[in-house]
Amino acid sequence: MADNTLESLFSRLGRFPDVESANLQAWDATDRLLLDTAVELRAAGGLPPGGRLAIVGDRYGALTLGALAQGAAGPGPVRVHQDLITGERALRNNAAALGVDGGFEQLPLGAGLLSGAGLVLLQLPRSLAELEEIADAIARHAAPDVVLLAGGRVKHMSLGMNAVLERHFGWVQPQHARQKSRVLLARGPRPADGPPPFPVTEANSELGLTVCARGAVFAGTGLDIGTRFLLEFLPRMPAARHAVDLGCGTGILAAMYARSNPGSRVTATDQSAAAVDSARATAEANGLTAQITVLQDDAMGLLPAGDADLILLNPPFHAGAAVHAGAGVKLIEAAGRVLAPGGELWTVFNSHLHYQPALQRLIGPTREVGRNPKFTVTASIRKSAEV
Ligand SMILES: C[S@@+](CC[C@H](N)C(=O)[O-])C[C@H]1O[C@@H](n2cnc3c(N)ncnc32)[C@H](O)[C@@H]1O
Incomplete structure (x- = not known):
């Protein structure tokens, strides 16, 4: 595909409903490099014939819609996994705006996404735990001759990523960098024996709580120091009908x-x-499912x-x-909308972030209930009716 065709497709992509701003865009040079590398490999006979395409970590649809535009999708619809519901919605929005009707299926990470895949395009995740979970799933479920192209911005890549891939693939080869992005090419999947490694479960003795974590979740099974500070104020929080x-x-926090x-x-x-x-597993592990409802939502x-x-x-x-x-x-x-009048938002943040003006404006009267050298905890009361 001519360079300018893909560029013009990318220029029409939006991030909505994710945060949009002039310094945030819906695609990056890694999307471009992954798609170009796949086309070059296919032309050179380096991909298994007849294998299906699976995509993991497509941010806003650049990979999926780019592959469809290139005619490089292979047999059947492109199967794509995105962790964020905002990314899933953005892909559908972008497809509709471009007049693309179907041609892709959005699936959870697992056999439905990966079985029979001959090519997997991956936007490398930030955390090694998330990469571990993804690499394990690909090695377990994809075709034995699968080729994995895992790309990222060079400044966010580490040798630890190669090491993770080497645990799950017999052959891992970094490719030349281009425009500050690089692709790692992996072949020879080594499916692990035994059950999948995620979610990981760990007893937190400080909280007396069992914490469960999939690879991509914030802080893993650990306790974030901001969360720990907010929990100090648990006894002072109101008893809510619905929290x-x-x-x-x-x-x-829910548990x-x-x-x-x-x-x-x-x-x-x-x-x-x-x-x-992870939250569903944490609620289950602590016998709290009757009280806690878990909801994926933006x-x-x-x-x-x-x-x-x-x-x-x-x-x-x-x-x-970013x-x-x-x-x-x-x-x-969003909290300003969902709180009933008189309801309260309790939040913790790095003190240098100065969220108080936004809290005051979007929720209502805000008091500082605690501060340590790093964090501030505030309680904001939802003002009654709009005036
Ligand atoms: C700093 S982490 C806190 C996680 C957890 N509450 C804790 O204390 O360990 C912020 C969380 O907000 C989630 N998040 C970010 N934007 C969101 C959105 N638009 N809708 C719902 N969740 C969002 C992230 O996925 C992440 O899990």
């Missing part, structure tokens, strides 16, 4: 709150599939306005690889 752990990760407030109904919600799987979009009287939030400070306060402000704005 929400917004951006729940492994669901530690700890549910345990100390047995009369409360709790929703744990996150945009990440790995997070909601910023509580599925919850009605005024539905909650308490929201707990340790906000994200990343939007993809540090961006917009992701946190989006969740504060």
Whole structure:
């Protein structure tokens, strides 16, 4: 495909419903390099004939829609896994905007996605644990002659990534870098014996809680230091009819709150599939499934306005690889919608992030309830009616 055709397709991609801003774009040079490398390999006879294409980690659809535009999808629909519900929705939005009707299937990481795959394109994840889970799944389920092309921005890649791939593939070869991106090519999958390694389960003795984590979830089975600080204020939080752990990760806040407030109904919600799987497993492991509902959603979009009287939030400070306060402000704005009048948002953040003006404006009167050398905890009360 001519360079400018793919460029013009990419230029029409949006990130919505993910945070959009002038310095954030919906594709990167790694998408381009992965697609070009696949075409070159196919032309050189380096791909198994008749193998299906699977894609893992497509951010907003550049890989899926690019492969379809190149006619490089192979037999059957392109099967694609994206951890974030915002990425899944963005792919569908972008397909509709480009007039692409079908041609791809969005699936969880596992056999349905990968069985019979002869080529896998992977946007390398940030964490080695997430890569471990993905590499294990590919080696377990894809065709024995599968070729994995795993690409990333050079500044985010580490030798640890090669080591993870070498545990699951007999042959791993870094390719030449181009425009600050690089592809690792892997062949010869070595399917692991025994059950899949994720979710990992660990007893946290400090909390007296069993924490379960899939590879992609924030903090793994660990306790984030901001979350630990917010938990110090658990005894001072109101007893809610309906409390929400917004951006729940492994669901530690939901589980700890549910345990100390047995009369409360709790929703744990996150945009990440790995997070909601983990939170569900954490609730199960601690006997809290009757009290905790787990929901994959973008910023509580599925919850009605005024539905909650308490929201707990340790906000994200990343939007993809970029540090961006917009992701946190989006969740504060969502909390303003979902809290009933008089309901409270309890949040913890790095003190230098100065979220108070946004909390004051989007929720209502905000008081500082705690501060340590690094973090601030605030409680904001949802103001009554709009004036
Ligand atoms: C800093 S982590 C906190 C995780 C967990 N609450 C804890 O304390 O360990 C922020 C979480 O927010 C989630 N998140 C980010 N943007 C979101 C959105 N738009 N909707 C739902 N969850 C989101 C991330 O996936 C991540 O799990």
